[in-house]
Amino acid sequence: MRNEGNSFAKIAIAVAFSPRCEAMLAEARLLHQRFGAQMFFIHIGKKSLQEEQYLKHLLHRFELDKGNNQVVWEEGEPVETIIALTQQLDIDLLVAGALEKESLIKFVLGDISRQLSRKVKCSMLLLTEPSTHPKGFSHLVVEGTDHPKTENTIAVAVEIANQYLAGTVSIIQESDPGKLALIRSEELKENEAEERREQILKEEDEKLEEILRCTDCGNLKVITERIEGKPGYVISNYARLKNADLLVVNSPDKQLNLLDRVFPHDIEYALADLPCSLLIVHPKEKAI
């Protein structure tokens, strides 16, 4: 069950020839250095000599053209092609740049990065402010919900925090008021209702404590906090308020679509207005 060794042996960067291209490759170099991963640079579109040379130049500049790193240049529908490639190449982490907010049209159609994050079968890192001089992540906010995927997500977050020498990891447990309200039936006496509520929260706390006991956190400062509110919204809001630089969440249990954007839940709250860079941890088949 535990995440052993390097979680990200193969990292793919979705390359678009936008003004952020240079910064994305600088971030890729840092990831390459920290994880010692094999890098794949995926661009979907027609090959042009100018773009090919520009990419070569950037890869050389960031020392990413060495070893077994690869450039994959394909034509086709971007989202589906990238997803197919990540499966074909057995990618562990897909990295893409993303704007903090989607425009209304993009909200309906979904921009490429967000569409990928809703569909891709590997972990995905959305970088909101890639920099040509990346500093890594100093404060990680991690989902600590009672869910089978959480153990792996916390292990991955701790690994990243260790690699980037992050200062703080905040693990947030979200108490859904809707579910708690259902527990508080009018049929129960005040003390019975409170007893049940406490029992549920205690069980969740114990599970999280057990996960943390089994995770090698080293010298990391790990904070656990319980916040009441809608799952997804609360943690996203917390990351914004605390100026975190990476929000780490579980991957969705099913593919998300337009209805999930209209009636948002969990990860959709973060995707609607990214508070910082977002890492969606998708457990490897053997991990869960």
Added chain:
Amino acid sequence: MMGEFFRQFKIPLVVGELFAGILLGPTFLGKYFPEISAFFFSKEGNVPIAINGLTSLSVIMLLFVAGMEVDLSIIRKQGSTALKTSVLGLILPFGLGYLIAFYFTPLFGNSNYSDRNVFSLFIGTAMAVSALPIIARTLMDLGIFKTRIGMIIIAAAMFDDIIGWILFSTIIGMINEQSESNTLLTFGLTVLYAIGMLTIGRILINKSLPWAKRNFSWPGGFLSISLGIAFLGAAFTESIGIHAIFGAFIAGIAFGDSVHLQEKTREIVNQFVTSIFAPLFFISIGFKVDFLLNFNLQVVSIVLVLAIICKIAGAGLGALWGGLSNRESLAVGFGMNARGAMEIILALLALQAKLIGEELFVAIVIMAVVTSVMAGPMLSWLLKVKPFNQAV
């Protein structure tokens, strides 16, 4: 007090409140002590008007709170198993209920039904609804609320609630509007209102709550806002020809979905309605008819058997289709079978609209009570779990 007394024996509060109404109403007090009954509960003058007004307000608020308990994200997250459970759990009871009521109408009592089609649609709807609060409480009692099977039952019951009230609102609309084009218009408006409120309305409510938090007193001001939304929703739907309850129910979903709504606020709204208006409402049920005089064993048996078999078969087959085991599917069927307060509200509104007679009303109330009481023990037996307070 009667509710509290029944609760000691693990019987839902609502049963005790109903029983209190039966004792105070024409079934007992009215029959054996008519002078006392007439003194306290006069059937002339302003008293009946006041009681009717109170009942209407209670129903609107109860439906608003029921709406607040519907969590759209749970429905979305539980995926196809919950959807299949819900869809078959609706279609089978609705279809069978409709067909049996349509072709064997006399089985449902001696009332003179003016429109057999509308009456059959109502029977179908009455067979299809579920009672979310009772189901949630039963799952909590058994400690399976947060399990996969618990969440599937909750999501399916929530979905059933939404569709059930859309159906019922349309049927109530059909009573007034007999032509086909108006029926379609009512249905169209119902769906349009639901979509509008759950999208634009929900966003507006969500955006305005932080402002309300800053500028209104808590909890008084917030309570006023929430009930204001409920009554606005109710008034709006009533004005466009849809029953007020539907407006309140959908407004409740939109309000309850806000990310700015805290547990304490929910609790206050919930307690205000369920502690004051729910008992008044359920007691008033006992005043509506003489339960002994209108007890017809044939009607009660038919309604009970039809309701239990249809719902268990429908939801159970849906769960089986969704990939659950035979035993789990049967447990889902029994879980979804609880009808509780929602069924009683539905029956009362149908009685008021003269859609059903008093015998059928009594039968539906009994069915609601029986299905609610049996859900816990059956689930416990099927899933082999002990209730929370008996856990070792």
